[in-house]
Amino acid sequence: MRYLPLLMVYFAFGAQGISSIALSFWIKDHLQMSAAAIAGVTFWANIPWTMKIVFGQLVDGVKILGSQRKAYIYLGAGLQIVATTVLVRIAGGLDWFFGFSAVGRVLDLFPVLTQGQLYLVFMVLTAAGFMIQDVVADTMSTEVVDRVDSDTGVSKSEEEINRELGQVQWLGRLFLMAAVIGTGGVVAGFLAGIFKGQLHIVFTINYALPIISLVGVLFVRLNPVPSSPLNWQVLGGGAALGIFATTTGLLLGSYSQVVVLVVSFVFLVYLIRKVGLGRSIALAAATIFIYRAMPGAGPGVNWWMIDVLKFDEDFFGVLGQITSILGVVGLLVFRKTITERPLRFTLLWLTMVGAVVSLPTIGLYYGVHEMLGVGARTVAFFDTAISAPLGQLSMVPMLVIIARSCPVGQAATQFALMASLMNVALSASDLGAKFLNTIYVVKQQQVDAAGIIVQMADYSQLGHLLIITWAIGLLVPLVAILVLLRNTGPARPGDTSS
Structure with missing residues (x-):
C-alpha cells in the first residue's frame, strides 16, 4: 500500500491508449489533413521528449512553491487537462462550457486557429504533460523506499534497500503494462465503435488520466532528499533549444523540422561528449x-x-x-x-x-x-x-x-x-x-x-x-x-x- 499512490501515476501513463483508436478514426474522418502533414505533427509531438534531460535537471534542483516533486506532477497533469480540453472542443464537445461560460468564450480558439493547428497544440501539450510526469515518477520511485525501518528505527541494509527499489521498479512497469493491456486494445476499439459519430465522448475520458495522477501524488510519501546543483550547460542549452525549436517552427515553415532535428541531434551529441x-x-x-x-x-x-x-x-x-x-x-x-x-x-x-x-x-x-x-x-x-x-x-x-x-x-x-x-x-x-x-x-x-x-x-x-x-x-x-x-x-x- 505504501507504493500504491506512486503506482497510480504509472497506471495513468499506461492508460493513455484508451482513446487511441477513436483518435485515429477521428483524424481520418474529420481532420482532413494529408498523410505528410500528420507525420509532421507527430514530429513536433516528439520534441518535448527530447527535453527529458532538461526536466530531469529541474526536478532534481529547482523547487516550485517549495515542492521539488509533486508540483511537477501538478504541472504535467495541468498540461494534460488543457490538451484534453482542446481535443474535446475541436471534436465537437464542451458546448456547455464554451457557449455559456465567460471564461470559455475567452478561451475558445476556434476563430483563431485551424483544426489542424489545434490538433498540433493537443499533441504537443499531451506529450509535454506525460514527459514531465514520467521524469518525476522515475525520480520518486527511488524516494518512496524507506531507508529506516519504521517499526524498529534501525537502518535497513543496502541489500534490503536495493531489493525494495527493484520491487518498486517492477511494480511500476507492471502497473504501466496492466493499464496498456486493460485500457487499450479491445476496450479502446469498443469505445470508438459504440460512440462512433460522438467521439468527443471518448476523448472526454482522457480527463480521468491526470486526475488519477493527481490523486496518487496527493497521498504519496517521499523521503526528503537534498536539491542537486544544476548543470547550467544542460539546463541553459536545453532551454535555448526549446526556444529555438518554437521560434523556428513559427518562422521557417516547412524547413523548420529539418533545422530543429539537426540542431537537437548536434546538441545531444555535444552533451554526450561532455559526460x-x-x-x-x-x-x-x-x-x-x-x-x-x-x-x-x-x-x-x-x-x-x-x-x-x-x-x-x-x-x-x-x-x-x-x-x-x-x-x-x-x-x-x-x-x-x-x-x-x-x-x-x-x-x-x-x-x-x-x-x-x-x-x-x-x-x-x-x-x-x-x-x-x-x-x-x-x-x-x-x-x-x-x-x-x-x-x-x-x-x-x-x-x-x-x-x-x-x-x-x-x-x-x-x-x-x-x-x-x-x-x-x-x-x-x-x-x-x-x-x-x-x-x-x-x-x-x-x-x-x-x-x-x-x-x-x-x-x-x-x-x-x-x-x-x-x-x-x-x-x-x-x-x-x-x-x-x-x-x-x-x-x-x-x-x-x-
Whole structure:
C-alpha cells in the first residue's frame, strides 16, 4: 500500500491508449489533413521528449512553491487537462462550457486557429504533460523506499534497500503494462465503435488520466532528499533549444523540422561528449539511433485498411490487444537473447525478423491473400501476433550496456541522455515518413460539411511507399550494424574509453 499512490501515476501513463483508436478514426474522418502533414505533427509531438534531460535537471534542483516533486506532477497533469480540453472542443464537445461560460468564450480558439493547428497544440501539450510526469515518477520511485525501518528505527541494509527499489521498479512497469493491456486494445476499439459519430465522448475520458495522477501524488510519501546543483550547460542549452525549436517552427515553415532535428541531434551529441560516454556506448547509441530512425509508411496504411480492407474499430482494438499482450511476452521470452548476446547479433536479428514480418502488409496490398484464399483479417491477425513481441525490444540492449558500463554516479544522466537521443531518432523517423509521403502521395476521401466529396481516395502509390520503406528499413540498419559494430563486443563495466 505504501507504493500504491506512486503506482497510480504509472497506471495513468499506461492508460493513455484508451482513446487511441477513436483518435485515429477521428483524424481520418474529420481532420482532413494529408498523410505528410500528420507525420509532421507527430514530429513536433516528439520534441518535448527530447527535453527529458532538461526536466530531469529541474526536478532534481529547482523547487516550485517549495515542492521539488509533486508540483511537477501538478504541472504535467495541468498540461494534460488543457490538451484534453482542446481535443474535446475541436471534436465537437464542451458546448456547455464554451457557449455559456465567460471564461470559455475567452478561451475558445476556434476563430483563431485551424483544426489542424489545434490538433498540433493537443499533441504537443499531451506529450509535454506525460514527459514531465514520467521524469518525476522515475525520480520518486527511488524516494518512496524507506531507508529506516519504521517499526524498529534501525537502518535497513543496502541489500534490503536495493531489493525494495527493484520491487518498486517492477511494480511500476507492471502497473504501466496492466493499464496498456486493460485500457487499450479491445476496450479502446469498443469505445470508438459504440460512440462512433460522438467521439468527443471518448476523448472526454482522457480527463480521468491526470486526475488519477493527481490523486496518487496527493497521498504519496517521499523521503526528503537534498536539491542537486544544476548543470547550467544542460539546463541553459536545453532551454535555448526549446526556444529555438518554437521560434523556428513559427518562422521557417516547412524547413523548420529539418533545422530543429539537426540542431537537437548536434546538441545531444555535444552533451554526450561532455559526460564522457565510452566508445562502446557511443557506437551502440549511433547504431540504435539509425535503427529507430527508419521511416514508416505513415497514416495512409491505416486509411487504406479502413477504406479498402474494411477493418473497423473493433478489429483494430483486437490488433491493439494482441500487440500490448505479446509485447510483454516478447520481453519475457527474449530476455536472455537481448541481455546476454552481443548487440551486433541482437540488432541483426531484430532487423531481419522485422523485415520478414513486414512482408504480409505488402502482400495484402497486392492481393496475395486473395490468390491464396485467405482473408485479409486473418493475415493481419497472425502478422500482428508474430511481430508484436519485437516492438519493445530495440531499446533494451542500449539500457543494458549503459547499466553495465557507466561510471558510478552517472547512470541517471546517461539514461536520460539516451532517452532524449532515441526520441530524436523517432522524430527523424517521422520526418522521413513525411518526406516519403510527399513523393508517394496517399489520399483518403474527404467530404465537406454538406456531404459533398471534395477529394477522392487514391491509394495507387501506397504499394510503392510500402516497398520503399521496407527496403530502407532493412538495408540502412544492416549497413550501420556491419560497419559501426564490426569490432565491438559486449560492453565491460567501467569502459569509458573514447
